[in-house]
Amino acid sequence: MAFLQIAEPGQSAAPHQHRLAVGIDLGTTHSLVASVRSGTAEVLSDAAGRSLLPSVVRYAADGEVEVGWQARDGAAKDPHNTIVSVKRFMGRGLADIAEAASLPYQFIEAPGMVRLKTVAGELTPVEVSAEILKVLRQRAEESLGGELSGAVITVPAYFDDAQRQATKDAARLAGINVLRLLNEPTAAAIAYGLDNASEGIYCVYDLGGGTFDLSILRLTRGVFEVLATCGDSALGGDDFDRCIFNWLLDILKLTALGPEDSRQLLTEARLAKERLTDLGVTEISCELTGGTLVNAILSREVFFELTQPLIAKTFSPVRRALRDAGLQVEEVQGVVLVGGATRMLHLRAAVGEFFFREPLTNLDPDKVVALGAAIQANALAGNHGGDDLLLLDVIPLSLGLETMGGLCEKVIPRNSTIPCARAQDFTTFKDGQTAMSFQVVQGERELVSECRLLARFELRGIPPMVAGAARIRVTFQVDADGLLSVSAREQTRGVESRVTVKPSYGLTDAEVAGMLSAGISNAEYDKRMRALREAQVEARRLLDATETAMAENGHELLSKPEWDAIWRKIYELAEMLLLGDSNRLDSLRQCTEALNTSTSIFAGRRMDASIHRALSGKQIESIDL
């Protein structure tokens, strides 16, 4: 492509194409997918008209994988192979999962992230999550009638780097192009803010199935600026179920339940919790495997008392976020409730009391995150109507390096607006030292051992110098997804050695690639999509270049028939691009080639003209050949 060297990239000749982009709320208990259609965000339903997809995956011995309602209904029968609330294990080690002992799974400790032993073999939480995402992708493609160009996937604001990276990998595994990872409370704020045309300081209180997030935002004419975020990535609606579960064990003197019974009793506990939103008293009754009958009456008052400590626990992150944002509680103009768990009446009352105002609940707390994500996806895909929306989000946890004595030196403090970069200089402590190792950590504690280790890397090739003379600059860059990359470089004596790491959590790129190719059909599909995307990019690039070149000196270098012939090819290719059909890969390539060929004479003349321009006015001897 001769044009690329001489033409400035401009805008494509293709009339604006509507790209299919969706927002996915990959939740602990439920997942949803939403999209913007004719200007409004809506949640996409399955064939039975249900919008929620339970985040439950069941593996069968014959290799069959069930996801959703069916899997959830089978959870009690086959607890070992039915993975519920997998989000709690994303990017986590066994030690991070406090309730591991009471769960019916066979966990296997692996570096960085746990694995689960099932009849389908050892699985990572990433693979399990990918099954949920695949179902959502399929639902979206069926109801939108085409291949997805990309998705915005939401994560709890308080997710650390490992949890975010794991989520992105799961999407990759499901064949989804991730446009952006978006924090759940921010997504909710978008849906609310745009819906109610709000301005000012808003708090989003998001209690999901397994995570709690609190974000404080300033809304100003389409700009959503997160001022602070805080939370607890191990506190959610599930814990309220567990409270009832433990209460049942206690009053009924049940001990040593098997996994089937545990699962069943947990389900009964959840249902009782949900019933108490509408009823003052509810009955829990079921039969356990050994024939033991469970019968109990639970009143709202007892439930409230049992779970009050959990609610109280949410307010400590709220206070911290307010403090970080430098705000008083009175300055908050509205509180938005997100997540199914915020339906609980005593929680609503407690939030209202804390903020001195009734929380906003006019959007469905289950759907609001997916809706916000869909709006953001639409904007990122470049579709019409997204130009006036801008999100300025923050990182939830400080990022730092280990220094001498196991202390943590913060490089980027929590609540820094992303994208951001910060550099810090370090030096050698021994004469002639030529290598240095670094540990990258995330967290608020002073001691490295109490923070999360994200990566370990070594910088080699430092020129030998006396101790303290070398200057090693370590740069942290956090991108708009909140993902970190780190590079280090020795700066004295002009010798540069450079290393860049992406923090890992136990899954290497090679492992992810291995998982990708494991599913042949998936890999085939991916390959086809990738080829198509490449061809589209190529076509767009050629269109841009040709158009710009034509505008620049087409009139002066081309005859009228030549000019018309090239424009004909431009229109043909632009039209082809607009169809965006994956089966048309060959014709897209042909069309691109045809345009390329038709411009070869023009490209040659432009090259001559530019050489001529460069040479004119110069003495021949001044030209360095």
Added chain:
Amino acid sequence: MLRRAVAAVKVSPFNTMKYLNSSNYFEMFGLAPCFAIDMQGLELSYRRLQSELHPDRYASKNEDERHMALANSTTVNDGYRALRSSASRAQCLISLAGWEKSNVALSSAFLMAQMEWREAIEEARASMDAAALEALGRRLKHRVVQHERELASALDERSDFDAAARYVNEFKFYEKLRDEIDDALIGLDH
């Protein structure tokens, strides 16, 4: 002034995007280089720049442009952070003036006062007295406001960079005290 600076980095989709020059944050945000800046003007200018340069605006563009958007948006965030806080804004002005570090030693009176602050915080923390910590926080806030006034006078009225550098140095102590009070309050929460 503000309009001009924003226009200078306005990115037209028809031109190749350029890396933002980050040598002078005041210029980047279209502000006159002084300590007492118009905070609302800064915020407005910040949002306008990010509206143009944020990676979200380039999500469907090629890799080079996405990379540039990441770099530019990072620079704008960095500048915003630097100008928003008093201490770093003052430091920016001192650096812009080309003032070289000489003697920024802290007075013994200042250090004594620091010791007292620290003891008071420690005492309140030990006796788990949230109200006392809140009161210390308010007192500190008041002190910081006074300090900002002194800094403004040194930089904007007297161009006394020696004094300004010392005030900036002292500011770091106040920031540290504020962190300590916050940490103590968070500690009481648990």
